[in-house]
Amino acid sequence: MDTVTIINALVSGLLTGLVYGLSALGLSVIFGVIRIVNFAHGELMVLGMFLALLLFRWLGLDPLWSVPIGAALLFLVGYALQHFVVRRVAYLPDHMQFLLLAGIAIMLVSACLVAFGPDAQGVQLDYALDSFALGSLIIDKVRLYAALAAIAVASALLLFFKYSPTGRAIRACADNHLGAKVVGLNVDRLYALTFGIGAACIGAAGCIILLLVQVHPYLAPPYTLLAFIVVIIGGMGSLFGALLGGILIGVAEELASIVGEPSLKTAFSFALLIVVLLLRPQGLLGRAVR
Amino acid sequence: MTRKSPNNRIERRKFLAGAAAGTVAAAVPLRFAHGQGQKLKVGVLLPRSGPQAQIGIDCQRGADCAPEVLKAKGYPEFEFVLGDTETKPEIARAQAEKMIGQGIHILVGCFDSGQTMAAAQVCEQKGIPFSVSIAAVPALTEQGYKTVFRNFPTGPMIAADSFNLQKALFQSTGKAPQTVVMLHVNDTFGMSQKDANVAGAPKFGMPYKFVDTIAYDPTARDLSAEVRKAKATNADMLWVISRLNDAILICQEMVKQRWEPMGILSSGPGWYDVPFMKALGKYGDDVVSTVPWHDPKKATSKALEAVFKKKFPDRELNTNHTYTFEGVMVAVDAFKRAGSTEPGKLIEALKKTDIKDNVVTGPGVKFNAKGQNADIKMSAIQNRGGKNLVIFPAEAAQAKPNWPMRPWGKRG
Numbered sequence: 137m138d139t140v141t142i143i144n145a146l147v148s149g150l151l152t153g154l155v156y157g158l159s160a161l162g163l164s165v166i167f168g169v170i171r172i173v174n175f176a177h178g179e180l181m182v183l184g185m186f187l188a189l190l191l192f193r194w195l196g197l198d199p200l201w202s203v204p205i206g207a208a209l210l211f212l213v214g215y216a217l218q219h220f221v222v223r224r225v226a227y228l229p230d231h232m233q234f235l236l237l238a239g240i241a242i243m244l245v246s247a248c249l250v251a252f253g254p255d256a257q258g259v260q261l262d263y264a265l266d267s268f269a270l271g272s273l274i275i276d277k278v279r280l281y282a283a284l285a286a287i288a289v290a291s292a293l294l295l296f297f298k299y300s301p302t303g304r305a306i307r308a309c310a311d312n313h314l315g316a317k318v319v320g321l322n323v324d325r326l327y328a329l330t331f332g333i334g335a336a337c338i339g340a341a342g343c344i345i346l347l348l349v350q351v352h353p354y355l356a357p358p359y360t361l362l363a364f365i366v367v368i369i370g371g372m373g374s375l376f377g378a379l380l381g382g383i384l385i386g387v388a389e390e391l392a393s394i395v396g397e398p399s400l401k402t403a404f405s406f407a408l409l410i411v412v413l414l415l416r417p418q419g420l421l422g423r424a425v426r
Numbered sequence: 427m428t429r430k431s432p433n434n435r436i437e438r439r440k441f442l443a444g445a446a447a448g449t450v451a452a453a454v455p456l457r458f459a460h461g462q463g464q465k466l467k468v469g470v471l472l473p474r475s476g477p478q479a480q481i482g483i484d485c486q487r488g489a490d491c492a493p494e495v496l497k498a499k500g501y502p503e504f505e506f507v508l509g510d511t512e513t514k515p516e517i518a519r520a521q522a523e524k525m526i527g528q529g530i531h532i533l534v535g536c537f538d539s540g541q542t543m544a545a546a547q548v549c550e551q552k553g554i555p556f557s558v559s560i561a562a563v564p565a566l567t568e569q570g571y572k573t574v575f576r577n578f579p580t581g582p583m584i585a586a587d588s589f590n591l592q593k594a595l596f597q598s599t600g601k602a603p604q605t606v607v608m609l610h611v612n613d614t615f616g617m618s619q620k621d622a623n624v625a626g627a628p629k630f631g632m633p634y635k636f637v638d639t640i641a642y643d644p645t646a647r648d649l650s651a652e653v654r655k656a657k658a659t660n661a662d663m664l665w666v667i668s669r670l671n672d673a674i675l676i677c678q679e680m681v682k683q684r685w686e687p688m689g690i691l692s693s694g695p696g697w698y699d700v701p702f703m704k705a706l707g708k709y710g711d712d713v714v715s716t717v718p719w720h721d722p723k724k725a726t727s728k729a730l731e732a733v734f735k736k737k738f739p740d741r742e743l744n745t746n747h748t749y750t751f752e753g754v755m756v757a758v759d760a761f762k763r764a765g766s767t768e769p770g771k772l773i774e775a776l777k778k779t780d781i782k783d784n785v786v787t788g789p790g791v792k793f794n795a796k797g798q799n800a801d802i803k804m805s806a807i808q809n810r811g812g813k814n815l816v817i818f819p820a821e822a823a824q825a826k827p828n829w830p831m832r833p834w835g836k837r838g
Contacts (some may be wrong), residue, residue, distance in 0.1 A: 141658045148650050254479045255701050265681040276682050393651030399612040399641040
């Protein structure tokens with residue numbers, strides 16, 4: 137394999153990885169604070185994609201400009217989901233919470249199927265298939281935008297959690313649930329806010345990913361699985377861990393496809409997951425639980 | 427001494443009598459479910475959910491046209507029982523058993539070779555006839571099954587016809603590729619097609635050699651690496667064996683990576699579908715697909731097209747519709763001649779099938795001793811402005827081929 141192909145593969149893997157990271161950020165936020173494993177992650181992302189699709193069809197809005205609207209609407213969905221449903225089963229064993237969210241996922245798929253049908257649908261934009269050429273290096277324009285958006289969203293989230301009063305309060309809840317209650321924080325509201333913020337990230341990711349793939353109701357499960365792999369490798373609850381995990385998966389899959397057999401590239405993702413779980417179970421940037 | 431049971435308990439004798447009565451009651455409808463004067467129950471088993479959901483639902487559109495078209499042709503009335511394979515062979519097996527339990531007299535399906543094989547085993551065990559509408563794996567009609575009748579070309583038939591159509595294309599345009607790279611799905615259909623094509627090319631004296639064959643997962647999120655690997659071969663022509671979503675991803679990546687081979691040749695679904703052409707717009711044009719297609723000049727094709735356009739105005743008639751329609755037509759035709767829903771009589775009628783006024787390209791529907799219609803012919807079609815135009819065989823051609831394909835940047 138020639139050097140140009142390998143360099144192109146590395147750059148593409150990096151950008152694709154950041155997109156993977158963007159799609160996993162919401163899962164990381166929700167788990168990091170509420171300790172709920174969101175099995176409806178991919179389905180919420182597909183919901184965000186369909187929202188962007190509708191905005192494009194009705195208003196001619198570019199999915200990149202739909203990001204704030206998609207994020208805001210998914211924030212409301214996430215907030216309501218936590219406040220009215222998830223909160224009420226928080227005392228139940230983990231597997232029952234999983235089943236609840238898996239049930240919500242199935243309902244979302246069925247609703248999308250009824251509303252949008254089974255066909256793959258997408259947006260046709262002038263720049264959707266454009267690329268930048270730097271000599272022999274070809275960079276996919278949309279992937280580049282998506283990668284920059286991923287870094288921007290992760291940075292904004294980090295600043296929010298570190299410097300805003302609400303962000304600090306949410307971190308306090310994540311660190312010590314009981315302590316947060318004792319000092320008078322409204323933990324239920326903060327958890328709902330967190331689920332909303334996580335869902336907003338997922339909505340933003342959905343709007344951006346619509347530029348890369350066609351949306352259909354059955355798109356979700358591979359993205360849910362991918363998000364789990366990315367977040368476990370990067371470290372549950374770590375925002376930049378999610379981006380790092382995404383990059384590692386993206387680059388590993390690209391190189392595995394170029395050097396080896398492309399149909400086995402998913403196996404490389406899982407091999408990486410196993411190695412990380414064996415050597416550093418808390419993930420690359422995750423904190424060890426003592 | 428007799429023992430009185432409390433009111434809320436069931437005595438053994440009563441239980442046995444009840445059970446016996448229940449068994450008889452349950453057996454009676456089963457016994458008379460197959461017989462004269464009954465309406466035919468046609469089971470249509472397709473992947474209606476999972477990765478192939480779009481295609482399965484598309485196939486159903488062809489079946490949906492059957493009642494109106496066949497009634498106009500004087501065929502008897504029938505009813506559908508629908509099943510979903512969920513794109514999984516094991517579910518296809520379970521669903522086939524369930525549908526037989528629901529009293530279907532004949533099964534039609536299943537689009538995917540692996541799922542069809544699983545359903546065929548159940549039909550063979552239960553003695554229920556199976557009109558295979560779409561499935562190419564050769565083994566299906568090579569295992570001595572007595573209940574399986576396939577009105578779809580096998581992998582080797584598809585490969586042979588594809589080579590003949592390619593030769594016609596290269597000869598008519600004077601542009602033949604020297605090297606070919608193949609991108610194919612790694613499922614039963616893709617692997618059997620790849621093997622047949624790679625082995626068949628030298629036998630058919632094709633002017634090119636394969637520089638690489640690249641298998642990929644049809645459910646992959648991203649196919650940029652696969653396209654990059656194919657591009658690195660510098661092959662003159664890309665040969666694809668895909669499904670729908672992966673076809674869209676591959677073509678998008680080709681544009682983004684600025685890979686412009688002499689042409690794209692598809693010998694599977696996806697590349698001629700309306701969602702593909704809508705998603706790719708002008709970049710979806712010029713792709714050549716060698717596919718089992720319909721003969722637009724046949725009377726039943728025209729009747730089907732009229733009903734189809736009325737029911738689904740935004741869609742174009744394609745392989746999924748025509749072959750599923752014809753799978754139902756084969757079933758109802760057998761019922762008409764058998765005059766009974768009894769499986770044995772239906773199977774005997776299916777063996778004697780001889781439909782001339784059918785839809786798909788070729789002389790008609792007739793099954794050989796293995797249950798295969800060996801006379802089906804393929805067509806070469808090319809995408810042009812959101813339409814599929816037949817370019818070969820010459821007698822059915824609607825347009826002259828655009829070959830080599832136009833560069834991405836020169837498409838208006």
